[in-house]
């Protein structure tokens with residue numbers, strides 16, 4: 672049983688938000704979407720991010736992905752400043768954005784093709800990740816024939832295939848029904864246990880945030896900022912019994928309180 676992600680005591684954080692600030696617009700009409708966010712995420716950690724609508728979760732994620740500039744501060748990955756997208760960071764959004772004219776396998780191979788990897792090697796890697804997310808029998812299917820959950824698993828396989836050391840996931844299961852969502856959570860944790868990456872996962876679902884994470888990052892709005900960090904001291908693998916346990920309920924209540932009662936004392 673994995674109690675905690677292993678992190679070399681000498682190595683720095685995998686990803687470090689340092690005074691990350693983002694302002695949209697100019698002058699009087701400008702809006703502070705993110706105010707001096709400081710957060711270190713260790714190698715192999717799984718952190719979830721929750722907070723009220725508009726608190727800057729997606730903005731922070733897009734900055735880490737290199738898709739949005741900072742107004743001030745910086746994000747470091749392995750100690751190096753982010754100045755654009757990079758292959759070590761895989762990004763998965765709520766809208767899976769598969770290429771509709773490509774099969775599952777071709778979608779998963781896409782990033783490897785761009786890297787000019789030889790066909791046989793590409794196929795081997797793609798098939799490995801297609802199996803890992805349980806889509807082996809659908810490798811030749813087009814996205815339109817897949818359910819929402821299957822499309823999202825295909826998007827996850829595609830992100831994994833290029834071998835990112837960091838996965839940035841912005842409400843990836845938001846559009847799924849409750850049962851598929853729970854299955855996807857278990858599958859994601861299972862994959863994470865085997866192919867250990869650093870994961871930052873945004874969600875609106877407090878249960879999901881606690882079930883997945885070893886730390887829950889709670890943000891506050893106006894301006895968007897870090898509010899509280901709540902450790903989830905439950906061992907991996909997480910199980911259904913754990914989800915129903917008093918310990919889980921206690922942590923869920925803490926997170927709920929931190930998100931929805933930000934103006935009252937939370938401890």
Ligand SMILES: Nc1ncnc2c1ncn2[C@@H]1O[C@H](COP(=O)(O)OP(=O)(O)OP(=O)(O)O)[C@@H](O)[C@H]1O
Pocket residue numbers: 695696702704722723724725726727728729730731895
């Ligand atoms: N390109 C943009 N131009 C202007 N304002 C923006 C832009 N992107 C985000 N914002 C504003 O910045 C704030 C933070 O937005 P962001 O999408 O990061 O929040 P969020 O916490 O992810 O919200 P939600 O939970 O609703 O998805 C919001 O008030 C939003 O309107």
